[in-house]
Amino acid sequence: MSEQSSEAGSFVLNESVVSRELADGDTVLLDLRSEQYFSVNSLGGMIWACLSSGDSLDALIETVSRDTERPVESVRSDVDEFLGELTAAGLIRSVS
Numbered sequence: 001m002s003e004q005s006s007e008a009g010s011f012v013l014n015e016s017v018v019s020r021e022l023a024d025g026d027t028v029l030l031d032l033r034s035e036q037y038f039s040v041n042s043l044g045g046m047i048w049a050c051l052s053s054g055d056s057l058d059a060l061i062e063t064v065s066r067d068t069e070r071p072v073e074s075v076r077s078d079v080d081e082f083l084g085e086l087t088a089a090g091l092i093r094s095v096s
Contacts, residue, residue, distance in 0.1 A: 033060055046067065
């Protein structure tokens with residue numbers, strides 16, 4: 001189980017989720033337990049990859065900000081929203 005930590009809390013990836021990056025840059029997430037799949041755009045895929053690597057929330061935000069050439073606060077807002085969606089879908093959970 002991969003855990004991502006920061007001062008704001010930690011997130012654990014659902015062990016039953018597998019992911020695959022597609023040729024167009026999108027990423028497909030498949031929850032083997034629920035048999036549901038989710039498609040995320042390249043930004044969502046980048047965030048998922050950072051979570052999978054165990055990056056801290058701050059490191060994740062810095063990576064996305066640098067790679068997309070967007071301000072940190074804008075990225076932070078998008079990341080917070082996406083993490084909320086992943087949590088609601090049962091793909092990750094907060095352990096803070």
